[in-house]
Amino acid sequence: MKNRLTLYLLLFPLILHAQILKNPIPDKLVVLTFDDAPASQYSVVAPLLQEYDFGGTFFVCEFQPNYADSALYMNWRQIQELDRMGFEVANHTHTHANVSKLSQAEFNKQLSYIEDKCDSLGIPKLTNFAYPGYGLNSQALEFLEAKDYVFARAGGSRAYDPLSDHPYLIPSWATDETNKAEILSAFDQAKDGKIVILTIHGVPDIEHPWVNTPPELFKEYLEYLKVNEFTVISMKELEEYIDVDEAKRLHKPDFSKKLSN
Numbered sequence: 001m002k003n004r005l006t007l008y009l010l011l012f013p014l015i016l017h018a019q020i021l022k023n024p025i026p027d028k029l030v031v032l033t034f035d036d037a038p039a040s041q042y043s044v045v046a047p048l049l050q051e052y053d054f055g056g057t058f059f060v061c062e063f064q065p066n067y068a069d070s071a072l073y074m075n076w077r078q079i080q081e082l083d084r085m086g087f088e089v090a091n092h093t094h095t096h097a098n099v100s101k102l103s104q105a106e107f108n109k110q111l112s113y114i115e116d117k118c119d120s121l122g123i124p125k126l127t128n129f130a131y132p133g134y135g136l137n138s139q140a141l142e143f144l145e146a147k148d149y150v151f152a153r154a155g156g157s158r159a160y161d162p163l164s165d166h167p168y169l170i171p172s173w174a175t176d177e178t179n180k181a182e183i184l185s186a187f188d189q190a191k192d193g194k195i196v197i198l199t200i201h202g203v204p205d206i207e208h209p210w211v212n213t214p215p216e217l218f219k220e221y222l223e224y225l226k227v228n229e230f231t232v233i234s235m236k237e238l239e240e241y242i243d244v245d246e247a248k249r250l251h252k253p254d255f256s257k258k259l260s261n
């Protein structure tokens, strides 16, 4: 009995590996995500990503109260254009709401507003979500499950390990103008089955200077990723590697891990 248990414990990582991974996670895999729909994501970020042939996910919302100001935020035609350029458009709630404080009906309304808007513009069904302000709780995970969302991204400043992190508690690093050294050392952690995910706001971010990424710094990151031969993809493309249903079945959500920045 003891031997069988030992054998099981030895094999357990292999079993997990076989069930959760459809394909092995290559080293140097990075996911770029962009939050809040600031105008510079259309004018600066998208053309640069195209130039480098990198993928990316744009978590859009109508950031209150100034989303209608086109100097500050993208309009819906620009978001539609991101989809046409081949980028992923994903859900960040209608009003940038802290979803840990919402009832299921309120959460669904927040999600549906963005889903319907995208649907009316011919953008494919949204499958991924990012928690505004990293506000989350176990109830929010249940609501996402009921709506069939695939991945949900949080913060935490650590790498994503598909063999231990729940698909609704995906960690990421957030860039700002002060943490270049931290981000560059984060890229080193994209190995041994772990994936590095960045959360980027405006490039630059006029309305939220504490999450500002200067365009020169953003270009430096892209250049670093290119020169060092990283693979840079959207959240959606993670499905090529991860069997999300199996991951959800095998991982219990662990809220004791760091999930905000």
Ligand SMILES: [Zn+2]
Residues within 6 Å of the ligand: 035, 036, 092, 096, 131, 132, 133
């Ligand atoms: Zn946000």
